[in-house]
Amino acid sequence: MALGKDYVTQECSIARALEVVGERWTLLVVRDAIYGVRRYNDFLVHLGIPRAVLSTRLRTLTEEGVLEKRRYQESPPRDEYVVTERGAALWPVLRALGRWGREYVDTGRLRSFRHADCGGEVEPFGTCAQCGTLVPVADVVMVPGPDLDPAPADPVSRALLRPKRLLEPLETDAVHLAH
Amino acid sequence: MALGKDYVTQECSIARALEVVGERWTLLVVRDAIYGVRRYNDFLVHLGIPRAVLSTRLRTLTEEGVLEKRRYQESPPRDEYVVTERGAALWPVLRALGRWGREYVDTGRLRSFRHADCGGEVEPFGTCAQCGTLVPVADVVMVPGPDLDPAPADPVSRALLRPKRLLEPLETDAVHLAH
DNA sequence: CGTCCTCGGTTCGTTCATTGAACCAGTCGT
DNA sequence: ACGACTGGTTCAATGAACGAACCGAGGACG
Numbered sequence A, B: 001m002a003l004g005k006d007y008v009t010q011e012c013s014i015a016r017a018l019e020v021v022g023e024r025w026t027l028l029v030v031r032d033a034i035y036g037v038r039r040y041n042d043f044l045v046h047l048g049i050p051r052a053v054l055s056t057r058l059r060t061l062t063e064e065g066v067l068e069k070r071r072y073q074e075s076p077p078r079d080e081y082v083v084t085e086r087g088a089a090l091w092p093v094l095r096a097l098g099r100w101g102r103e104y105v106d107t108g109r110l111r112s113f114r115h116a117d118c119g120g121e122v123e124p125f126g127t128c129a130q131c132g133t134l135v136p137v138a139d140v141v142m143v144p145g146p147d148l149d150p151a152p153a154d155p156v157s158r159a160l161l162r163p164k165r166l167l168e169p170l171e172t173d174a175v176h177l178a179h
Numbered sequence C: 001c002g003t004c005c006t007c008g009g010t011t012c013g014t015t016c017a018t019t020g021a022a023c024c025a026g027t028c029g030t
Numbered sequence D: 001a002c003g004a005c006t007g008g009t010t011c012a013a014t015g016a017a018c019g020a021a022c023c024g025a026g027g028a029c030g
Helices: A013-021 A026-035 A040-047 A051-063 A091-104 A155-159 A173-178 B013-021 B026-035 B040-047 B051-063 B091-104 B155-159 B173-178
Strands: A067-074 A077-083 A111-115 A140-144 B067-074 B077-083 B111-115 B140-144
Touching: A013 A026, A013 B026, A013 B091, A026 A040, A026 A051, A026 A077, A026 A091, A026 B013, A040 A051, A040 A155, A051 A067, A051 A077, A091 A111, A091 B013, A091 B091, B013 B026, B026 B040, B026 B051, B026 B077, B026 B091, B040 B051, B040 B155, B051 B067, B051 B077
Parallel strands: none
Antiparallel strands: A067 A077, A111 A140, B067 B077, B111 B140
16 A cells, blocks of 8 residues: 555455555545446546546556556547456445445435346345345446435436446446537 | 545445545454454554554544443553444455455465354355355454464464454453463 | 647645654552 | 553654646547
8 A cells, every 4th residue: 555654564354455445535436437437537526536646546456456447449549447357356345335334324325236137135245135146246236216416516426326237337428428 | 534525525325434434544443343452552563553543543433433432440440442333333344355355465364254153164245154144243253374474473463363253352462461 | 720628647735644753641560 | 669551642754635737639610
């Protein structure tokens, strides 16, 4: 971790993991990436993160193999950041955090996560309440809840008002209009 | 979160959770608390954290209801920090982080976690490999692995070389000798 | 051809958190 | 009376985050 002193003294996989994803904003960047956000500007407006910090996070996450920088058009040259398998493997962490946040911090029902195959809700530990299988990230559908702001300012939040399968790229208003 | 700007713009339980436990060191403090560490000095030597930071973390975690400050002897007056139910509910987060760290960052086998009732290993999502039940934190036993340093410098790490049920108080050398 | 706009950054001064060392107060053991 | 232990607080220096400004490559438009 690029934070002054690191956790290397810790003989613990939790500490090792936090070395990689424990910095401020990092897990939120990964969350957005799993939600399907891929472009610099989309991360920027959705997170409200300082540009310099975003640049650093994207760079280190790419170096760590959590994201992959990929050119998706040549003219003008444009790159996107896509979650790797390693990044997608952080889904259980985010799911667990989200459940804890909802139960112990939140008040409203913001989003729920359902198994694409059978519609069952994904439980605290990532299994499907309906069919009991351990749901892979790619088979999770994010469903917006009733307590989300119905008309958010930024296009990424608006795009996330529709149910959306995780990992698939997000279509923002801008991209939509460009067609 | 006490970090300059907060994540309040984020309509997301993950962000809300990170508001509480997203700061540097915080999750490691909670991890230690779940491992059974309870006393200021034990956190200090085991984490190698600056005293000022430890003090603020313990205070905010107490205010947030993740830990509870409790007087355990009157003369001299001594307090200990014990995980609450709310704090113990963070176990899935730590388990998920640990699994990710072991699979994608670590090399060695540092610790494993087993179901106290049947001895089965606790799987990535927190279920028991043997009997299939979702194992509550209090029924998890931490078992040290072969790649741990066999003679660590601090007494807390030494105490953690023995198998240990989570949440139960840790007996360090010092306490042990004091009997 | 000149101007404006977008995207994906970098630079920079200010603010804020972390660090590590020093200090301190209450209590015990001897 | 003296020193050690526990559980802190204080302080100066460092480093990270913040936010606004700037920048360069490439269209788009007229």
